[in-house]
Amino acid sequence: MLKRALAIITLLIIGYWLAQGLAGVPFGEDRMLVGQYYLDHVKEQTGAVNAVTAVVVNYRGFDTLGEVTVLFIASTGVGALLWRRKKERTAKTEGSIVLTTGTRLLVPFVMLFGAYIFIHGHLTPGGGFPGGATIATAFLLLYMAFIVYEIPHKAFEKVEGAVGMTYVIVGLIGLAIGGYFLYDWIWQDWQWGAENIGRLFSGGFIPVIYTIIGLKVGTELSGIIDNMVKEEVSE
Amino acid sequence: MNGQYASLLIALPLISAFFVPLIKGAGKKAVKYYLVLITALQTGIAAWVFQQVYTSGKPIIVMAGAWRPPVGINLYIGHFAALFVFIVALVSFLMAVFSVRAIQVEPIDKYAMLFLLLMLGATGMIATGDIFNLFVFMEITAISAYALTAYNKTGEAAEASLKYIVLGGIGSSFFLIGIALIYGSLGTLNMAQIAQLAGGMNATVAQVGLALIVFGLAVEAELFPLNAWAPDAYQAAPHPITAMFSAFVVKAGIYAMARLLYLMQAVGSWHSVLKLLVVLATLTVIVAELAALRQKNVKRMIAYSSIAQIGLIALAFALGTQSGVDAAVFHMVNHAIVKGMLFLAVGYVAMSLGGAELENFRGLGKRMPLMAFGISVGAVATVGIPLFNIFWSKIRIILATLDVGYTWAAVLVLTASVVEAVYYFRLLHVIWFQGEGTKTDENIAIGLMVLFLATLVIVIGIYPDYAWNIAQKAGADIFNVADYIKNVPLMGVGA
Numbered sequence: 001m002l003k004r005a006l007a008i009i010t011l012l013i014i015g016y017w018l019a020q021g022l023a024g025v026p027f028g029e030d031r032m033l034v035g036q037y038y039l040d041h042v043k044e045q046t047g048a049v050n051a052v053t054a055v056v057v058n059y060r061g062f063d064t065l066g067e068v069t070v071l072f073i074a075s076t077g078v079g080a081l082l083w084r085r086k087k088e089r090t091a092k093t094e095g096s097i098v099l100t101t102g103t104r105l106l107v108p109f110v111m112l113f114g115a116y117i118f119i120h121g122h123l124t125p126g127g128g129f130p131g132g133a134t135i136a137t138a139f140l141l142l143y144m145a146f147i148v149y150e151i152p153h154k155a156f157e158k159v160e161g162a163v164g165m166t167y168v169i170v171g172l173i174g175l176a177i178g179g180y181f182l183y184d185w186i187w188q189d190w191q192w193g194a195e196n197i198g199r200l201f202s203g204g205f206i207p208v209i210y211t212i213i214g215l216k217v218g219t220e221l222s223g224i225i226d227n228m229v230k231e232e233v234s235e
Numbered sequence: 236m237n238g239q240y241a242s243l244l245i246a247l248p249l250i251s252a253f254f255v256p257l258i259k260g261a262g263k264k265a266v267k268y269y270l271v272l273i274t275a276l277q278t279g280i281a282a283w284v285f286q287q288v289y290t291s292g293k294p295i296i297v298m299a300g301a302w303r304p305p306v307g308i309n310l311y312i313g314h315f316a317a318l319f320v321f322i323v324a325l326v327s328f329l330m331a332v333f334s335v336r337a338i339q340v341e342p343i344d345k346y347a348m349l350f351l352l353l354m355l356g357a358t359g360m361i362a363t364g365d366i367f368n369l370f371v372f373m374e375i376t377a378i379s380a381y382a383l384t385a386y387n388k389t390g391e392a393a394e395a396s397l398k399y400i401v402l403g404g405i406g407s408s409f410f411l412i413g414i415a416l417i418y419g420s421l422g423t424l425n426m427a428q429i430a431q432l433a434g435g436m437n438a439t440v441a442q443v444g445l446a447l448i449v450f451g452l453a454v455e456a457e458l459f460p461l462n463a464w465a466p467d468a469y470q471a472a473p474h475p476i477t478a479m480f481s482a483f484v485v486k487a488g489i490y491a492m493a494r495l496l497y498l499m500q501a502v503g504s505w506h507s508v509l510k511l512l513v514v515l516a517t518l519t520v521i522v523a524e525l526a527a528l529r530q531k532n533v534k535r536m537i538a539y540s541s542i543a544q545i546g547l548i549a550l551a552f553a554l555g556t557q558s559g560v561d562a563a564v565f566h567m568v569n570h571a572i573v574k575g576m577l578f579l580a581v582g583y584v585a586m587s588l589g590g591a592e593l594e595n596f597r598g599l600g601k602r603m604p605l606m607a608f609g610i611s612v613g614a615v616a617t618v619g620i621p622l623f624n625i626f627w628s629k630i631r632i633i634l635a636t637l638d639v640g641y642t643w644a645a646v647l648v649l650t651a652s653v654v655e656a657v658y659y660f661r662l663l664h665v666i667w668f669q670g671e672g673t674k675t676d677e678n679i680a681i682g683l684m685v686l687f688l689a690t691l692v693i694v695i696g697i698y699p700d701y702a703w704n705i706a707q708k709a710g711a712d713i714f715n716v717a718d719y720i721k722n723v724p725l726m727g728v729g730a
Contacts, residue, residue: 018412021443025419033422034305062299062308066359066371069249070378073352077382080345081393157256164253168246180301181242188301 047187047194048122048203056127057206061182065167067129068213072164075220084232091147091229103145110138118214122203128210132217139222143229151222160219163212170205170212238295241284241312244320244362247277248355252348259344267335270347274328277354281317281324288317289708294722296364303726304364305425311364311723315564315709319361319486322568326482326575327354329684330475333579336678337474337586340387346473349386353379353479360487364723366414367424369491373410376484377403377455383476384468395467402454402464410451416444426498427723430716434501442504448495449512455488457542458549459519466526469538470591474582477534481541481574486567489545490713493552493563497713505555512553517644519546524651528658534591536658537577540617543655544570547648551632554639561710562631568706569616569624569695576688577613580606583681596662598670605677607666609685614659616692619652624695627703 032039038055048054056064094100111134117124118131142149174183186192187204196202251273259266288295294313298304312320331350338346356376363369381403385396418424420440421432433441454461469477496512499505520543527539548570551563584599584606585591600607616623619630629652636645695702712719 017443021416021440024437024440024443025416027419033428034424035422037306058300059302059307060367062365063368063371065249066368066375069252069352069355070371070374072253073349073375073378073382076345076348076352077378080342080349080382081385081388083342083345083388085341157259161253161256165250168250168253172246172250174300175239175242175246178301180239180298181246182300184300 043197046184046204046206047197048206049198050122050124050127052125053121053127053206053210057121057209058184058204061171061209064209064213065171065182068164068167068216071217071220072160075160075223078224078227082227082230086233087230088233089147089150089229090231090233094147095145100145103141107138107141110141111135114138114214114218118210119207120200121210122206123198123200128213129217131210131214133221135214135218136221136225139218140225143225151226153223153226156219156223160216160223163216163219167209167212167216170208238287239297241280241287241295242297242299242310243280244277244284244312244358245310245355247280248273248351248358252351252355255344255348255351263343266343266347267331267338270334270350271328271331273351274324274331274354278321278324278328281321284312285317285321288312288314289705294712296723297362304723305423305428305725308363308365308368309425309723310362311426311719312362313709313712313719313722314705315490315712316362318564318568318705318709319483319490320358322571323354323357323361323483323487326479326571329575329579329688330479332680332684333475333478333582334473336681337582340473346383346386349379349383350476353383353476353484357483357487360491364426365424366417366426366429366495370407370410370414373452373455373488373491374407376487377407380468380476380480380484384472386473386476387471389471391467392471395464395471399464399468402461406451406454406461408451409447413444413447413451416440416447420444425723425725426494427720427725430498430501430720431725433499436499436502438503441499441502442508445496445499445502445504445508446511449492449508452488452492452495453515455485456492456549457485457488457519457545458515459522459546460515462519462523462542465542466535466538469541470532470535474578474586477538477582478575478578481538481578482571485541485545486548486571489548489552490567492549493560493713496552497560497716498719500555500716509553509555513550513641513644516546516549516553517647519543519549520648520651524654528654530658531593532591533581533593533596533662534578534585536662537574537581540655540659541570541574543651544574544617547629547632550644550648551635554635554641556635556639557710557714558631558638559635560714561707562628562635564710564713565703565706566625566628566632568702569628569692572688572691572695573613573616573625576609576685576692577617579681579688580609580613580685583678583685584610587675593662593665596665598666598672600667601670602672602675603677604674605682605685609689610666611663612689612692614663616696618656618659622693622696624692624699624702626696627699628706 042051042054046054046058114131114134117126118128121127171182175181177185184204193202297310299308359372381400385392457465523539523543530536548563551559588595616625619626
């Protein structure tokens with residue numbers, strides 16, 4: 001009781017203090033130093049219609065590379081901590097026929113939609129992370145509906161590593177061609193898709209990077225699910 | 236060569252970490268030697284960058300994607316970053332060599348990836364010039380550290396990692412809220428532009444934002460109320476990882492804290508945040524030294540001692556003067572060398588004798604003279620005996636503290652040093668004057684590394700001028716914000 005009361009009082013004090021700080025932030029006023037620049041120049045400089053993806057992949061691509069790495073670490077970490085010499089699925093009850101049939105029908109659509117999201121990252125809301133998560137959802141469905149389903153690990157691990165390397169290689173090609181790491185050579189040097197803004201084949205290297213991220217996120221999250229639903233079996 | 240190639244410091248560890256799944260079929264040995272090779276390459280690049288920066292005297296500004304800051308993200312590899320990126324790479328290389336012997340627990344491929352990404356995270360934290368990018372790199376460092384802490388898969392390790400995860404998660408959220416406040420108030424994330432605009436910032440917002448950032452980073456930097464995870468994590472983590480934690484992961488956190496603090500010098504409420512930090516730092520030193528006094532496990536004891544040294548660094552950074560910052564940087568360098576060596580030697584002993592309990596160290600002087608020598612040099616240096624490197628940096632920290640007028644802090648820290656001497660000399664007594672034993676074989680590679688680090692300790696101890704010069708340049712990089720702003724080629728967005 002005393003503990004709880006103290007905790008509440010402390011939280012109130014912290015909340016008040018934060019509110020004091022927030023009160024000093026001018027909400028609703030024009031505070032967009034850098035933001036305005038992005039909005040004004042996004043089309044001519046990156047070829048993307050979706051300003052958010054242009055900022056995330058192009059202007060601040062370094063952060064996205066970092067976020068992809070964070071996810072990679074999470075999946076690797078889970079893999080390292082749950083590593084056992086022999087692991088198997090130990091689910092006991094098969095899903096009902098409605099569930100399994102429904103899954104069979106749904107999975108291709110979910111995957112298709114996931115791919116749609118990441119391919120259209122420069123045009124519509126979304127991008128590599130939601131697209132990849134959607135694809136992982138398809139695998140989650142398979143795991144939940146079938147007691148023996150397993151993703152092809154070897155292939156998934158290799159894809160995960162290979163697409164991650166491709167991301168860095170795209171950046172390094174930028175370093176070789178344009179002199180800067182993560183330089184958008186497809187747009188800046190080749191002007192590829194310059195008359196095509198707003199259509200699928202445009203946006204410089206954003207669709208390329210988002211495809212990479214989509215595949216990476218999809219395989220990584222599926223790998224995490226796989227690691228977590230399996231249990232050790234004694235030989 | 237083009238300065239932009241310094242971005243390889245980030246690209247190389249990343250691409251190599253992603254490459255590991257493709258070669259894991261080649262066997263355990265191959266993965267371990269691959270790790271050694273990559274860290275050696277990274278050390279080479281870092282040495283090139285170091286040489287570039289220190290001969291030209293100009294920082295290397297890496298602009299990702301060719302976008303000029305503040306629109307894009309830039310890396311700022313000035314004197315400080317060049318020095319510490321080199322230290323990070325070098326320590327990682329030594330620990331990769333150590334890992335060949337020390338890591339027998341599976342899965343080795345995942346270990347190699349996490350190891351490389353820990354190195355990457357620390358490098359990025361030190362090099363970045365963008366406050367949100369700093370957060371991303373901090374997450375990379377922290378999350379790989381969580382996973383590596385629990386890597387040994389013992390109950391103890393899982394508990395330590397859980398504590399670390401919970402505290403680290405709370406800390407990062409504070410940090411993120413702090414960033415949001417600063418962004419909300421200034422409209423930019425670039426450090427140089429923040430420094431430029433800081434003067435006109437609302438004093439309350441600045442105070443709340445800065446305090447949140449200091450609290451958030453205090454988890455990584457192991458300052459007093461938020462460092463409870465550290466001793467457990469140090470004890471439970473694999474031996475090479477412990478050395479990396481102490482030698483550079485903490486340093487990256489404390490550097491980030493210092494960098495952000497000094498960038499916002501112009502803020503009205505700056506001195507009240509500094510005072511908070513002085514109190515936290517002094518408490519860190521005292522609590523950690525007193526806790527170390529009672530430890531029976533040598534690895535844990537040195538972990539506490541490491542925390543205490545970090546407290547000293549934080550104290551020096553919190554003084555707000557040029558001499559304090561220089562002394563702090565000098566101490567960071569010295570401490571990285573000494574603690575790297577201590578954890579290496581203690582880790583090797585614990586590995587060969589099955590545990591780091593004090594009993595195992597009885598008669599170590601006769602059984603493993605080389606390791607015992609390394610531990611002794613490290614212990615004597617940490618206490619701050621003249622002719623060893625830490626003596627110089629400690630005395631400069633004390634002098635800088637007295638200069639500012641924090642006599643109470645200086646007295647408390649000095650008293651804590653006496654406590655430190657007590658437990659280190661107790662350890663030395665156990666090693667050299669107790670127990671019997673016959674000489675056992677010591678690994679040559681590890682022996683050479685210990686000798687190399689011990690030589691560094693003594694050389695810097697006898698000729699401190701060269702290292703002090705470097706530290707002064709690196710310190711100026713942090714303290715002199717006007718130069719920092721001038722060096723970043725900001726485009727005139729909104730200014």
